[in-house]
Amino acid sequence: MWTLHEVDGQDAQLLDAYVEAANTVVVDTWGVTDFCRNAREVAGSLRDQQYELKWRRVALDEVGTAVGYAALNLPLQDNTHTGYLEVGTIPAARRRGIGSALYDEVLAAAKAQGRTKVTTSTDQTVEPPAGVNTLAASTGEGRVAADDAPVRFVTSRGWQLEQVERRSVLDVPLDPEILAKHRAAAEQVAGDEYRVVTWTDHCPEEWLDQFAILQTRMSTDVPTGGLDWGEEAWDGPRVRAREAEFADRGLGYLTAAAEHIPTGTLAGYTSFLVVPHTDEYVHQHDTLVIREHRGRRLGMLLKAANLQRLPQELPNVRRIGTWNAEENAPMLAINIDLGFRPAGGAGEWQLDLV
Numbered sequence: 001m002w003t004l005h006e007v008d009g010q011d012a013q014l015l016d017a018y019v020e021a022a023n024t025v026v027v028d029t030w031g032v033t034d035f036c037r038n039a040r041e042v043a044g045s046l047r048d049q050q051y052e053l054k055w056r057r058v059a060l061d062e063v064g065t066a067v068g069y070a071a072l073n074l075p076l077q078d079n080t081h082t083g084y085l086e087v088g089t090i091p092a093a094r095r096r097g098i099g100s101a102l103y104d105e106v107l108a109a110a111k112a113q114g115r116t117k118v119t120t121s122t123d124q125t126v127e128p129p130a131g132v133n134t135l136a137a138s139t140g141e142g143r144v145a146a147d148d149a150p151v152r153f154v155t156s157r158g159w160q161l162e163q164v165e166r167r168s169v170l171d172v173p174l175d176p177e178i179l180a181k182h183r184a185a186a187e188q189v190a191g192d193e194y195r196v197v198t199w200t201d202h203c204p205e206e207w208l209d210q211f212a213i214l215q216t217r218m219s220t221d222v223p224t225g226g227l228d229w230g231e232e233a234w235d236g237p238r239v240r241a242r243e244a245e246f247a248d249r250g251l252g253y254l255t256a257a258a259e260h261i262p263t264g265t266l267a268g269y270t271s272f273l274v275v276p277h278t279d280e281y282v283h284q285h286d287t288l289v290i291r292e293h294r295g296r297r298l299g300m301l302l303k304a305a306n307l308q309r310l311p312q313e314l315p316n317v318r319r320i321g322t323w324n325a326e327e328n329a330p331m332l333a334i335n336i337d338l339g340f341r342p343a344g345g346a347g348e349w350q351l352d353l354v
């Protein structure tokens with residue numbers, strides 16, 4: 001038998017159990033530790049809940065071994081109709097109803113908070129080719145295998161596949177000459193109205209309001225498939241709050257942004273999220289060029305510029321991982337040009353709660 005326990009980051013034993021269960025599930029799914037987390041990082045993520053309510057549970061068996069976990073993030077400032085949930089059971093404890101029990105609790109929590117929709121992801125290490133036993137996203141791009149355990153878990157509970165994301169991995173360091181060529185070719189198209197500005201962790205005060213606008217546009221100017229996700233309202237204090245949260249979690253954040261010189265505004269940005277559990281891997285976080293400035297190779301310019309910082313600032317990094325919607329052809333094309341290779345992906349699912 002098992003019992004479910006609330007994890008609020010204060011109780012070190014429950015926190016460690018939660019981290020262990022979540023790490024066991026991701027290592028089993030992916031075969032690598034790139035997505036692992038540590039207790040400090042998870043505790044830090046739970047401390048500040050002014051923009052998101054973060055609900056966590058861990059399942060312990062009768063001798064106290066962590067056998068499963070559930071997480072629910074509920075936006076509090078915008079998108080208050082929805083929430084993102086995760087449920088995982090360690091491989092040795094599957095098919096005993098633990099996933100279902102965690103799922104029932106997490107869904108009840110979302111409903112109790114008045115949410116009318118929830119979203120979740122099912123990871124896959126290979127995207128299946130089109131054919132029988134596959135499900136296609138409502139976007140028409142990307143597939144998942146219908147008989148994968150997580151896919152069966154959600155389809156049998158009425159979830160709809162609204163988007164498929166591709167995961168891509170780039171081995172670094174890249175040849176500096178190739179990177180310089182990518183940057184120069186992009187600069188040639190962009191012309192002399194743009195220049196790259198970079199920062200680490202702390203957005204310079206002069207760009208704070210502009211960066212907040214870009215964060216808002218990150219919620220409206222990227223493909224979201226059939227997922228019901230509206231504009232996020234970002235301002236300077238919200239950017240600063242996230243910076244403080246990242247610092248608390250031990251995360252680094254390397255950003256390159258494109259200034260449009262004639263207007264003194266920012267046209268786009270790209271960021272690396274530097275994780276605390278390893279120095280060999282970083283996440284390629286957001287990349288955005290706002291609609292008004294597209295078609296000028298700014299996406300490549302920004303990515304090449306941020307990659308050029310790596311050998312000096314993070315010399316031990318050997319892999320960068322990223323996620324893109326399968327229908328996001330322009331972003332995928334840039335990544336493929338840079339040498340990113342497909343490495344699986346995820347189905348993005350939504351459930352109507354009313």
Ligand SMILES: CC(C)(COP(=O)(O)OP(=O)(O)OC[C@H]1O[C@@H](n2cnc3c(N)ncnc32)[C@H](O)[C@@H]1OP(=O)(O)O)[C@@H](O)C(=O)NCCC(=O)NCCS
Pocket residue numbers: 025029085086087088089090093094095096097098099100101120121122123148149150152153156
């Ligand atoms: C999906 C997952 C949480 C299920 O956990 P679990 O503890 O095995 O779940 P349960 O024992 O409650 O099983 C629930 C139902 O899921 C489905 N299911 C789970 N594993 C399955 C499998 N290998 N084959 C077919 N159906 C499966 C079945 O409908 C099952 O009900 P049943 O046992 O009565 O047939 C687990 O496989 C997991 O952690 N996967 C990785 C994380 C993930 O992708 N989570 C889903 C998105 S949030």
